[in-house]
Every structure is written in C-alpha cells, then in structure tokens.
Amino acid sequence: MTKVWDAIVIGGGQAGLATGYHLRKLGLRFLILEATEQAAGSWPKYYDSLKLFSPARFSSLPGMKFPGNPDKYPSKSEVVSYLKDYTKHFELPVMIDKQIVSVEKINKEFTVRTKSGKEFQSKTIINATGSFQSPYKPLIRGQEIFKGGIIHSSEYQKPDAFVNQRIVVVGRGNSAVQIVIELAGVSKTTLAVRQPVHLIKQRLLGRDIHFWLKVTGFDTFPFWRFGKTTPSSNSVIDLGQYSEQLAQGSPDQQPMFTSFDSDGVIWSEGRNEKVDTVIFATGYQNNITHLKEIGAIDSNGHPFHVGGVSTSVQGLYYVGLEGQRSFSSATLRGVGSDAQYVVRKLVRYLKDNS
Structure with a gap:
C-alpha cells in the first residue's frame, strides 16, 4: 500500500528546513524533497565572497542559534555549515536529488512526481523552493549580436576570471553592489543603474540596522493583512567602504545603457563603448512551474496566496516567498515565523479533512 504523508515539503533550503522544524515539533509525518545533492538550498552556489x-x-532558524560571535556577519560557507548542522540536529527527513517536475491533485490527495520518475503521495504540500533556479535576465536590444560574455549574478563565483576586463554590472541591489565593488579591484568596472544606488549605514547609534528593524516592528509588520504588498527595499547596506568607493568612481555609476552592439554597449547619451562582460544582477523569478497543472499560479508564474496559504488549491502552502507575510520573509531571520504560521494553518486543514 502506498504511504500517504501528512505533508511533503518541496525544497530543502532555509525555508524548507524551518518548515520541517515546525512539522517535527507537532509530530506530523512528512518528507522534505530537495533537488540538489545537499540540504543547503542555493547557498553553495552563491558567489564566494557573499556575506549575510x-x-x-x-x-537563526527556529530552535537553533547561529554559532559564533553574535555580532559577526556570517560568510557563505558558514551559512552552509549551519544549515547542514541544523538538518542533522533535528533529524529532518530530507531526501536529496529529488527534482520535482509536477504536482497533481485528485480529490484530497496530492501526487508529487520527480525527474527520475519516483512518485510521493501526501495530504498537503508546502512549497519552499526559493527562486535561485530562475534568474531574471532582461532582454535588451542588440543582445544577440554582442560578442562578449553575458552572465547572471547567479553564475558569478569570484573575480579571477575577470582580471583586466571591462565589466558592466547591471543592477542596484545588495548583490550588484557587492559584486561590482569586488570586481573593481581587478578590472575597470561600471554599475549600470536606472537610479543611483541608495546606501544605508550598517550601524546606527552603535547598533546594526537589523536591530532597529526588529525593535520598531518594521521587520515583521504584517502588511499582507491590510491587503497591501510588503514594501521592497531598494537600499543597499554598506558592508564596507561602499560609499567611499562609489564616491571616488571606483567603480563608477552610469545610467543604464540602451542597447548592445557587437563589441559592447551603447550608453544613454549615444556613446559606444567596448565591453568584455556584462553581469545582470537583476534578481530572480518564482520557481514554481511544477504547480501550474493544479491551477496554483497565474499566467506570470505568481502564486495565488494570502500569507502563504494558497487561495486556489486547498491543502497547498508556501514558505520562502519574498514579502510573503513581512519585510523579512524569505530570509534566514524571517522564514521561521512564516513556517510556524503556515504549519498551524496546515494542521487545522488536516483536522477539518480527517
């Protein structure tokens, strides 16, 4: 007889592990299906110098503090180690190399199919896949004739391959600025922006900015309860001498180029410039196409949900969506609260449908 789980969590990164913690705490029978070879989400694939x-x-995720100096800004490798330790500590049932290709629902039961052909049955689904696997690259005129390199920031690892090149990084968020500052040390680098980067200090009145976000309640304010989307921040936290370097023009900022030509880009004033590589640090799109068949997403790939509870498919939930319930949703510090909320809703659903 095929086993039917209480819940299947799709995705074994920070959102999936936080969800697993709350499912385990309530004694539910569940699995976490992770597409890659380890339960660390997208962290192993980020650029080497990335810091939180x-x-x-x-x-920290629920139930386990991040180790070490509490005032330190953890590196990529430290986050990966933390997530691995978290999985082991709470004995979370993660199955690796389980890439999901489709989800089907018949009556009140879900069937999850993997790329290898394996199937799992469950009463509920919690999607926690994140968006790293769906990088967004804008289409810009002339892109097809450009002879240089075009990559997304998700493909960037370290500056070694870009020494003495002419680089243009597109974007004005934290990753764009961190990458362009790093590359400025080995190449001639420009940040192409629609609007100038807005930097905020890492520390205010002797405290990290996240302390003030927490004590003011802004970090977890439930905008979604008032029918409003969570405001996204276009500010960049100055983790080092960002403001100094940008002010000195190393790297410089220029208004976004209008098009490519075969050798480079054409800037807004009509000037052509030869460029070796363009890096799009332009964010990500939702990675939930496997939910299309059950009517969970709209034509643009966005899920129908309120606070992580699907409004189109009963028994379907989300953790890890940007702005899902608060400003801190989809972050290490925010997924635990969202997971707890969603699991409570899931338990009520199971009771009502038992």
Missing part, C-alpha cells in the same frame, strides 16, 4: 547582510544574532 544581517549579523548572526538576527540570522
């Missing part, structure tokens, strides 16, 4: 924008004291 929040200190360790504000960067």
Whole structure:
C-alpha cells in the first residue's frame, strides 16, 4: 500500500528546513524533497565572497542559534555549515536529488512526481523552493549580436576570471553592489543603474540596522493583512567602504545603457563603448512551474496566496516567498515565523479533512 504523508515539503533550503522544524515539533509525518545533492538550498552556489547582510544574532532558524560571535556577519560557507548542522540536529527527513517536475491533485490527495520518475503521495504540500533556479535576465536590444560574455549574478563565483576586463554590472541591489565593488579591484568596472544606488549605514547609534528593524516592528509588520504588498527595499547596506568607493568612481555609476552592439554597449547619451562582460544582477523569478497543472499560479508564474496559504488549491502552502507575510520573509531571520504560521494553518486543514 502506498504511504500517504501528512505533508511533503518541496525544497530543502532555509525555508524548507524551518518548515520541517515546525512539522517535527507537532509530530506530523512528512518528507522534505530537495533537488540538489545537499540540504543547503542555493547557498553553495552563491558567489564566494557573499556575506549575510544581517549579523548572526538576527540570522537563526527556529530552535537553533547561529554559532559564533553574535555580532559577526556570517560568510557563505558558514551559512552552509549551519544549515547542514541544523538538518542533522533535528533529524529532518530530507531526501536529496529529488527534482520535482509536477504536482497533481485528485480529490484530497496530492501526487508529487520527480525527474527520475519516483512518485510521493501526501495530504498537503508546502512549497519552499526559493527562486535561485530562475534568474531574471532582461532582454535588451542588440543582445544577440554582442560578442562578449553575458552572465547572471547567479553564475558569478569570484573575480579571477575577470582580471583586466571591462565589466558592466547591471543592477542596484545588495548583490550588484557587492559584486561590482569586488570586481573593481581587478578590472575597470561600471554599475549600470536606472537610479543611483541608495546606501544605508550598517550601524546606527552603535547598533546594526537589523536591530532597529526588529525593535520598531518594521521587520515583521504584517502588511499582507491590510491587503497591501510588503514594501521592497531598494537600499543597499554598506558592508564596507561602499560609499567611499562609489564616491571616488571606483567603480563608477552610469545610467543604464540602451542597447548592445557587437563589441559592447551603447550608453544613454549615444556613446559606444567596448565591453568584455556584462553581469545582470537583476534578481530572480518564482520557481514554481511544477504547480501550474493544479491551477496554483497565474499566467506570470505568481502564486495565488494570502500569507502563504494558497487561495486556489486547498491543502497547498508556501514558505520562502519574498514579502510573503513581512519585510523579512524569505530570509534566514524571517522564514521561521512564516513556517510556524503556515504549519498551524496546515494542521487545522488536516483536522477539518480527517
């Protein structure tokens, strides 16, 4: 007889692990299906120099503090180690190399199919896939004739391959600025922006900015309850001498180029410039196409949900969506609260449908 789980969590990164913690705490029978070879989400694939924008004291999943100095800004490798330790500590039932291709629902039961052909049955689904696998690259005129390199920031690892090149990084968020500052040390680099970068200090009145976000309640304010989307921040946290370097023009900022030509880009004033590589640090799109068949997403790939509870498919939930319930949703410090809320809703659903 095929086993039917209480819940299947799709995705074994920070959102999936936080969800697993709350499912385990309530004694539910569940699995976490992770597409890659380890339960660390997208962290192993990020660029090598990446650091968290929040200190360790504000960067923990539920039930287990981030180790080490609470005022330190953890590195990529430290986050990966933390997630691995978290999985082991709570004995979370993660199955790796389980890439999901489709989800079907017949009556009140879901069937999850993997790329290898394996199937799992469950009463509920919690999607926690994140968006790293769906990088957004804008289409810009002349892109097809450009002879240089075009990559997304998700493909960037370290500056070694870009020494002495002419680089243009497109974007004005934290990753764009961190990458362009790093590359400025080995190449001639420009940040192409629609609007100038807005930097905010990492520390205010002796405290990290995340302390003030927490004590003011802004970090977890439930905008969604008032029918409003969570405001996204276009500000960049200055993790080092960002403001100094940008002010000195190393790297410089220029208004976004209008098009490519075969050798480079054409800037807004009509000037052509030869460029070796363009890096799009332009964010990501939702990675939930496997939910299309059950009517869970709209024509643009966005899920129908309120606070992580699907409004189109009963028994379907989300954790890890940007702005899902608060400003801190989809971050290490925010997924635990969202997971707890969603699991409570899931338990009520199971009771009502038992």
